Amino acid sequence: MDRIILHSDLNNFYASVECLYNPAIRNKPVAVAGDIEKRHGIILAKNYIAKAYGVKTGDALWQARDKCPDIVFVPPSYDKYLNYSKMAREIYSDYTNQVESFGLDECWLDISNSTQLFGDGERVSNEIRQRIKDELGVTASVGVSYNKIFAKLGSDMKKPDATTIITKDNFKEKVWVLPANDLLYVGRATFSKLRKLNVHTIGDLAATNPKFLKQELGINGIMLWQFSNGLDQSKVSEINSYPAIKSIGNSTTLPYDVSIEEDVRITLYILCESVAERLRDSGFFANTVQIWLRDKNLFSCERQGKLLFPTCGSNELFEKAFSIYKANKPHFALRSIGVRACNLSVSSQRQLSCLGEFEIMVKKEKLEIAVDDIRRRFGHFSIQRASMLVNPVLSNLDPKTDHVIHPVSFLK
Template identity: 35%
Template sequence: MHRKIIHIDMDAFYASVEQRDNPEYRGKPIVVGGGPEGRGGVVATASYEARKFGIRSAMPSKRALQLCPHVIFVKPRFAAYKEVSQHVREIFRRYTDLIEPLSLDEAYLDVTKDKRNIGSAIGIAQEIRAAIKEELQLTASAGVSINKFVAKIASDMNKPDGLTFIDPAQVETFMEQLPVEKFFGVGKVTAEKMNRMQIFNGADLKKFTEDELYRYFGKSGRFFYRIVRGIDDREVQPHRETKSVGAEDTFAFDLEQLDDMHAELDKIARTVHDRLERHQLRGRTVTLKVKYSDFRQITRNHSFTYSVAELDIIAATAKELLLKTDLEGAKIRLLGITVSNFGDGPVKPDSGQLSLF
């Protein structure tokens, strides 16, 4: 029996919430994210009106302004987006408990057995989209198929407000026609390498043996070999294990003074600490991420023999790691802190001065 997998993806989520809540934004090109002031921020989400001008997520806001001089920049309201996301998940739970959120605006659902005994994954997807529209005045697109990979690709095919079903008998043909750039794990560099090998779509990939793909692309090659044949056994995981908790910030102007860097690290450490507290997690590894004005990026980490979540330890560790980088004449555009290596372990000793290194 084939599994019944749905991938739901909210349409231009942040921008759509802003347009719903602010009538003056409706029908206009808006960007949710950092504004173009100073060195400029980054586009988190663009409305469909803005996308017509070529504006895309992760694009510098200055570039967005060049493409559309009358675009409206809106600061994110993450509390509002989270509230909407929780309502959407409540709708999901009416049909199944096998829900794997990927972010605030998308999730996988396994409806092989659904709570309402509807039996049709297409019917469930239609009901979910209708409920989102009626209760939240927002639209979502859905992909329906027999595995996660195909369902996710399908959800993007008829956006916005679309539903695409890939029949089990059509999956392998669908994969053969799929451009390699659409394959999970194929970024720009891998796609260019594939193109040099005359691999442009799934049908081209199928000409290679599993061993050949492994030799050319490592472990990903084995995944490519299976997925192009429609084989994806990954289960929908309702309780995905958190591997790390972190936060980072890109600054409007380069940081050149150590005091400014420390002040920013204190803010970032506070965010990481709050997230650890919320998830009741403690980790043994603290990692510092530094991106310079020339976009060169480095990371430094320190592992403890005990688990930590304390704000002072996270902040102090990040500052010590920063001092171990080359700060002479440095201009820093981004700093980030991540805590990882979770699991059971002793906590910080109660006595004695903390020695980080």
């Protein structure tokens, strides 16, 4: 028997929640946007009125203003979005225990074992849409299919507040005519490669020899061929199940282009403190440090290096990150910097050492645990390194609290 998979997508989620809280802007073009003063000034989400003017997610604020002079910009309120996302998942959980998040506004549901209680996929989808509208005040589009890929594709096909059904009998007519970049994981670069291969639609992709796709796109070519032919077999995770954490990182866009080494030092220290605290919260130690650099021309690169000992301390993370930076110093001033702890291990896997450096590192880690406690009680800025006082503009960053929630990857 075919599975019955739903994919629910809350329409214009961020903007819809903001309009709920501010009735005065409900009938105006609205966009949720980053802080232009901190150079995070891009469109994160927009409502349908703004969309009608051509405003797109990722537009700079000045671009959005050019397209729609009367647009209203509002800052993001992630606490609100988290709360509404949680309430939506509670509605989904009334129908199945298999609910898998894909970011804050999207979820897959497998109701294959619930149809005798609640009805078929279309009936459940319509009921869920109505409940979201009545109980949350926002709308959702739901795709119904026999696999996760086509269910997500269905939720994208009709917006807002609609149900789309894709079956084994009709997917060739409904799906194969769509452009190839409508398929999950066919991004801009992949779509550009496919067009050069004369592959323009999902149907073209399905008809292409998978061996040729693997030759041109690597293993992802096989995956996309399977997706386009409706062969995805991935399961919907159960509620409260989480993928294994493979790395922990933080990045930031700087308030101004940075080329002075001391400025880079301050930013790396802040990011390493955040990453180290999150390592300790999760009970992990890092064996490898990776840095990500983007210059003012938006050229980016990643470099990494192995640590002498596994650690959850910010000093060791910083020393390695800074040494990697100095060995790979970019030609132009930096716009964004990121730090990631990789190759993680747990405490039971940590090999002890009698070397003096190891003992000093462990003492510093205990000191940082005390700092964590102080910051939890009195706030991030209650205790800082003296070097942070050199540049209050750069050091006015709390990356752990300000950490933006990104969509969860389908490929776990």
